[in-house]
Amino acid sequence: MAKDETVANKKTVAGKRKKEPITESLVAPGHRACAGCGELLAARLVMNAAGKNVIATCATGCLEVVSSAYPQSAWKMPWIHSLFENPAAVAAGIEAALKALGREDEAHVIAQGGDGATADIGVGCLSGMLERGHNVLYVCYDNEAYMNTGVQRSGLTPFEASTTTAPSGKISWGKTTDKKTMPEIAAAHGIPYVATASVGYYKDLEKKVKKALSIKGPKYLQIHCPCPLGWIHDPALTIKVAQTAVQTGLIPLFEIEYGKVTSVRKIVKRKPVEEYLKLQGRFRHLFKKPGGEEEIKNIQAIADENIRKYSLI
Amino acid sequence: MMKKVIEGSMAVAEAVKVCRPHVISAYPITPQTHIVENLSQMVADGELKAEFINVESEFGAASVILGASVTGARAYSTTTAQGLLLMAEVLFNIAGLRLPVSITCANRSLSAPINIWNDHQDAMTVRDSGWIQLYAEDCQEVADMQIQAYKIGENPEISLPVMVNMDGFILTHAFEPVELIDQKIADEFLPPYKPEVYLTTKNPVTFGILAEPQYYMETRYRLQQAIEASKQVIEDVANEFKKVFGRYAGGLVDKYRLDGAKTAVVAMGSVVGTIREVVDELRGKGEKVGLLKIRAFRPFPKEVVYDALKGVDNIIIMEKALSLGFGGILLNETKAVFYGKEKQPRMSGFIAGLGGRDVPNKSIIKAVKKAESEMLEDSFVDLREELIGIGE
Numbered sequence A: 001m002a003k004d005e006t007v008a009n010k011k012t013v014a015g016k017r018k019k020e021p022i023t024e025s026l027v028a029p030g031h032r033a034c035a036g037c038g039e040l041l042a043a044r045l046v047m048n049a050a051g052k053n054v055i056a057t058c059a060t061g062c063l064e065v066v067s068s069a070y071p072q073s074a075w076k077m078p079w080i081h082s083l084f085e086n087p088a089a090v091a092a093g094i095e096a097a098l099k100a101l102g103r104e105d106e107a108h109v110i111a112q113g114g115d116g117a118t119a120d121i122g123v124g125c126l127s128g129m130l131e132r133g134h135n136v137l138y139v140c141y142d143n144e145a146y147m148n149t150g151v152q153r154s155g156l157t158p159f160e161a162s163t164t165t166a167p168s169g170k171i172s173w174g175k176t177t178d179k180k181t182m183p184e185i186a187a188a189h190g191i192p193y194v195a196t197a198s199v200g201y202y203k204d205l206e207k208k209v210k211k212a213l214s215i216k217g218p219k220y221l222q223i224h225c226p227c228p229l230g231w232i233h234d235p236a237l238t239i240k241v242a243q244t245a246v247q248t249g250l251i252p253l254f255e256i257e258y259g260k261v262t263s264v265r266k267i268v269k270r271k272p273v274e275e276y277l278k279l280q281g282r283f284r285h286l287f288k289k290p291g292g293e294e295e296i297k298n299i300q301a302i303a304d305e306n307i308r309k310y311s312l313i
Numbered sequence B: 001m002m003k004k005v006i007e008g009s010m011a012v013a014e015a016v017k018v019c020r021p022h023v024i025s026a027y028p029i030t031p032q033t034h035i036v037e038n039l040s041q042m043v044a045d046g047e048l049k050a051e052f053i054n055v056e057s058e059f060g061a062a063s064v065i066l067g068a069s070v071t072g073a074r075a076y077s078t079t080t081a082q083g084l085l086l087m088a089e090v091l092f093n094i095a096g097l098r099l100p101v102s103i104t105c106a107n108r109s110l111s112a113p114i115n116i117w118n119d120h121q122d123a124m125t126v127r128d129s130g131w132i133q134l135y136a137e138d139c140q141e142v143a144d145m146q147i148q149a150y151k152i153g154e155n156p157e158i159s160l161p162v163m164v165n166m167d168g169f170i171l172t173h174a175f176e177p178v179e180l181i182d183q184k185i186a187d188e189f190l191p192p193y194k195p196e197v198y199l200t201t202k203n204p205v206t207f208g209i210l211a212e213p214q215y216y217m218e219t220r221y222r223l224q225q226a227i228e229a230s231k232q233v234i235e236d237v238a239n240e241f242k243k244v245f246g247r248y249a250g251g252l253v254d255k256y257r258l259d260g261a262k263t264a265v266v267a268m269g270s271v272v273g274t275i276r277e278v279v280d281e282l283r284g285k286g287e288k289v290g291l292l293k294i295r296a297f298r299p300f301p302k303e304v305v306y307d308a309l310k311g312v313d314n315i316i317i318m319e320k321a322l323s324l325g326f327g328g329i330l331l332n333e334t335k336a337v338f339y340g341k342e343k344q345p346r347m348s349g350f351i352a353g354l355g356g357r358d359v360p361n362k363s364i365i366k367a368v369k370k371a372e373s374e375m376l377e378d379s380f381v382d383l384r385e386e387l388i389g390i391g392e
């Protein structure tokens, strides 16, 4: 996104556009993220929607590495990176301390982690935080692999994507299982709010951040963030790739409150999964190897099932 | 102040209570359970105003107290053995972040084979984590040490986490007369924790930065400087404690009947109590034996140890841990103290009491006698030879 999201051109009552003063972004530019990085964009959208009164934790991963190399930091709010697997537990400690010190009203606590930090190595800490009912918003930036260490497979890597540890090969189609149903797992804790979002739909994303922060208790937000390097697509296409994922039904956008689906983003013009797959090098083998057509049908079936399950059409 | 016969775990819980921790987070593991149960009850009864976070693992517990401490709270946890190892990654992180939390480690052996009884292999394994490590001899000392721990760690010049070690079962489950610390006096001794920087929207700071090769070394240098500087603070705090409470169990070390001694036994933890009796017995027979109790294993008090032992001919190190592939840890660190020094007493090392095997007076006497005639390295005390095919 070329412009700062906080520079909103709001419509006046009369319908004319009025320029708002430029407010600074809470995630500063000048960080080291790759061009077209969906994760950094998502983090910026989250923080700017959340506003100034935030204390944030962050897992080890791309987001932390590109933003906090001493002596610089992109984070304008109080922020801590501890380890790969503990942003939820550190956030729980922060929330408990704010309570004990009578500073509960000082800030929202936001925990952040990549898909690996969230769905794999840190899932124990996350589950504990959700179960104990901490007033924390957990944000999972889902770029569908361990990007920081070189595009290795995670539990949120989609079916038949090629990664460096589950590559396509002479006898392999890439990952043999589909994405772990992490939002549903979070929702199964019976927490007040779970939502999925995409950097392709930033208004929806911002709305969900604001809504989450208006609710007391544990919240889980999973944001689909393309990674041009890992997914092998043109950095200029990040938003298009993200939007296409949603339009095919592969990434359903929904809200779940206390275990019940309360809203879904309907697909206006449904696209076949090929349109999404062919944008990315990580699915290239599906179009090259004999038998690929059959495999694409299996991926279409995943999208179809999402559409049915969440009534996306 | 009143003296009560209470369990060691209760003595710790009472001591933690007067430290007024804001956040406690722990996961149960034998033989630490009574400590967390007592603290939970205190919180449930409103006697202790703290957030008690029952976590899903020790890894979570360590992470929760990390988060609490970096927000400006005084934070506490307790664990042992497998739990301590599960915390290991966070322990190093806490020290690197310079957060003065404290944990009580109810020392227990490491699996496999699984064994819930006492030795020091757990804490010794994380000795290079940057934590200050103190070892207590009895229930009174562990209670007193706990309040000293926060005072040492929270010293702005130090700003380091402190692990208070107490022998599992031998102390955690022992009933001893313990003088409880009065809250009012405790408050004077240990003022509220007021860190200079912490997570607050009033002064947004980034913690846990990435330090590239041009910056990392200096953070380790500073850490080493701080833990070295804590030697003086440990001594000062022990002396101040003595002034306020009238009790002194040693600073970095505690010397017992070392004056004129030809032989010195060096040890840590509850076995020190048994060694005291042995020293008295041997002294009674005219033998010139003394004892050096190591209270602070990290920082290792090199200078103080040298001073205390330079006059003896024969040093016997009794320890409940070993570095597999090298041998006695306390033995080799004590040896290092004497490297290049004028005095070179003979040093023998004994590994004793692993996995909770009793270390009775007679075994210590036997070791002392053995070491009088020959130098022994890593001699296992009371090995059951019939189990390992020796002497068949």
Ligand SMILES: Cc1ncc(C[n+]2csc(CCOP(=O)(O)OP(=O)(O)O)c2C)c(N)n1
Binding pocket: A039, A059, A060, A061, A062, A063, A084, A085, A113, A114, A115, A116, A117, A118, A141, A143, A144, A145, A146, A147, A148, A149, A154
């Ligand atoms: C305990 C531990 N194991 C492994 C690593 C190495 N590591 C650092 S980041 C990372 C992957 C991060 O993946 P993800 O959470 O998806 O974040 P991303 O980089 O993709 O944004 C790995 C494997 C580590 N730092 N700590």
Ligand SMILES: [Mg+2]
Binding pocket: A114, A115, A116, A141, A142, A143, A144, A145, A146, A147, A154
């Ligand atoms: Mg990732």
